[in-house]
Amino acid sequence: MTAPLVLTAFTATTALGVGTAPLLDALRNGASGLKPCDFETADIATWTGEVPGIDSVQLPPDLAVYDCRNHRLALLGLQADGFEQAARDAIARHGTDRVALVLGTSTSGILSAEAAYRERDADGALPDWFDYRTTHNTGALSSFVRDLLGLRGPAFTISTACSSSAKAFAAADRLIAAGLADAAIVGGVDSLCLTTLYGFSSLELTSPEPCRPGDANRQGLSIGEAAAYALLERADAAPTTGTARIVLAGWGESSDAHHMSAPHPEGRGARAAMAQALERAGLSAQDIGYVNLHGTATPANDLSEGAGVAAVFAENARVPASSTKGMTGHTLGAAGAVEAVISALALQHGLLPASVGMQTPDPAIPLNIVSGPQAAPGLRNVLSNSFGFGGSNASLVLSREEAA
Structure with a gap:
C-alpha cells in the first residue's frame, strides 16, 4: 500500500436498523437485533438477523429488471446515512470512469431462484418472470449498483463466502494503486434465503438460541443479512473536514x-x-x-x-x-x-x-x-x-x- 485510503463515507444496514445510528446505539449498549426465525417458509429452530423494511423498498422503474430481495436491501443500504449522495459527489469529483466498484456477496438474489423453482411447469421450465442474470447471478449486485450510479469504471463482485466484502477493500486498494481508479465504492450485500438457512442447518452449524461467540457453551451461528458500504479515496483527493478521519491502513x-x-x-x-x-x-x-x-x-x-x-x-x-x-x-x-x-x-x-x-x-x-x-x-x-x-x-x- 503506497498510502492509506481515507473512508470519506461509510454506512451499514443490519438487523439493528437502517444506517449507522441504530448500530452505534447497539454498540454502546450491547444490544442484539436477533429474533426467532420466521423467515419465509423456513421451519428451523434457530435465530436470525432480519433487516426490517426490505419488502417495502421499490427499485427505480428503469432498473425493475433487477428486482429481488438482495437488490432491495442493496438500495436500502445505499440510501442510508447520505451514502448514495456522497458516492455521487465523489463520482462528480473524479469522473464516472475513475470510480471503481467492488462489492461482496455469497448468495446474491438466490431467493428469487428458489421462488422460481417452486413454479416450474410440468416440463421443468422456469417461469418467464425469472431472470438469472439480473437476480441470482453474483455479478448482478455490482451491475445493479453500477447502473444505479451511472458508473463506467472497473466494477465487479467478489464471492469468497464470508471474506467476500473484506476482500473488496483489498481489491479496491490494488485498483487505485495500479492507477485504474482514483476512488472506490466498496462493500457487501447478502440477504436471507432458504438455501443459506437450510444449508447451515444441514451442517449442524445453526444455534437454537441467539449465537454466543466465545462462550464455553456456544451452539453455533445465527444467520443475518446486511448491506454495508464505504467510499475509499486517496488522502490527497479526499475532501477535508477538519476532523479526525478513518483510513484503511x-x-x-x-x-x-x-x-x-x-x-x-x-x-x-x-x-x-x-x-x-x-x-x-x-x-x-x-x-x-x-x-x-x-x-x-x-x-x-x-x-x-x-x-x-x-x-x-x-x-x-x-x-x-x-x-x-x-x-x-x-x-x-x-x-x-x-x-x-x-x-x-x-x-x-x-x-x-x-x-x-x-x-x-x-x-x-x-x-x-x-x-x-x-x-x-x-x-x-x-x-x-x-x-x-x-x-x-x-x-x-x-x-x-x-x-x-
Whole structure:
C-alpha cells in the first residue's frame, strides 16, 4: 500500500436498523437485533438477523429488471446515512470512469431462484418472470449498483463466502494503486434465503438460541443479512473536514485451503492474513487497540481463530477482542464490510464493542474477550478479521488519523 485510503463515507444496514445510528446505539449498549426465525417458509429452530423494511423498498422503474430481495436491501443500504449522495459527489469529483466498484456477496438474489423453482411447469421450465442474470447471478449486485450510479469504471463482485466484502477493500486498494481508479465504492450485500438457512442447518452449524461467540457453551451461528458500504479515496483527493478521519491502513489475504467448510485448527491461514495486514500497515501487534473477531460462535471457528490471534498477538496478549455477530448475526458475504464499519465507528467514537451473548468465556480461547461495552477514547488502530469457507481469509487494519 503506497498510502492509506481515507473512508470519506461509510454506512451499514443490519438487523439493528437502517444506517449507522441504530448500530452505534447497539454498540454502546450491547444490544442484539436477533429474533426467532420466521423467515419465509423456513421451519428451523434457530435465530436470525432480519433487516426490517426490505419488502417495502421499490427499485427505480428503469432498473425493475433487477428486482429481488438482495437488490432491495442493496438500495436500502445505499440510501442510508447520505451514502448514495456522497458516492455521487465523489463520482462528480473524479469522473464516472475513475470510480471503481467492488462489492461482496455469497448468495446474491438466490431467493428469487428458489421462488422460481417452486413454479416450474410440468416440463421443468422456469417461469418467464425469472431472470438469472439480473437476480441470482453474483455479478448482478455490482451491475445493479453500477447502473444505479451511472458508473463506467472497473466494477465487479467478489464471492469468497464470508471474506467476500473484506476482500473488496483489498481489491479496491490494488485498483487505485495500479492507477485504474482514483476512488472506490466498496462493500457487501447478502440477504436471507432458504438455501443459506437450510444449508447451515444441514451442517449442524445453526444455534437454537441467539449465537454466543466465545462462550464455553456456544451452539453455533445465527444467520443475518446486511448491506454495508464505504467510499475509499486517496488522502490527497479526499475532501477535508477538519476532523479526525478513518483510513484503511492495511490489509492481508490468505488461502489455506485446509477444508471445504472447517478452518485450520491452528488458524494457519488466519495468522497469515493478520500478519500481512499488520506489515502492510507498518504496525506491530502492540499498536492494535482492538481486534474485531470473525467469531461465528461455532465450536471450531472460535477455537481456531483464538489460536491464530493468540499467536499473532503473543506480545500483546491482553489486546481487547470481541465478535459483534451476537448483535447482527453472521451476515456472510456482507460481514467483512459490516465489521469494517463497526471498526470505523469504534475508532470514531472511542469504544470497544462487546461480544454480545457471551456469558461464560471459553477457557480454551486464550483471548481478552470484551464482555460489555467499554469506552476507549485513546483507540487508534483496529484489526478486523473475516474468514470464509475453503480457507479464504482476509484481515483489515483501520486507523484513526487526527486532523492536522
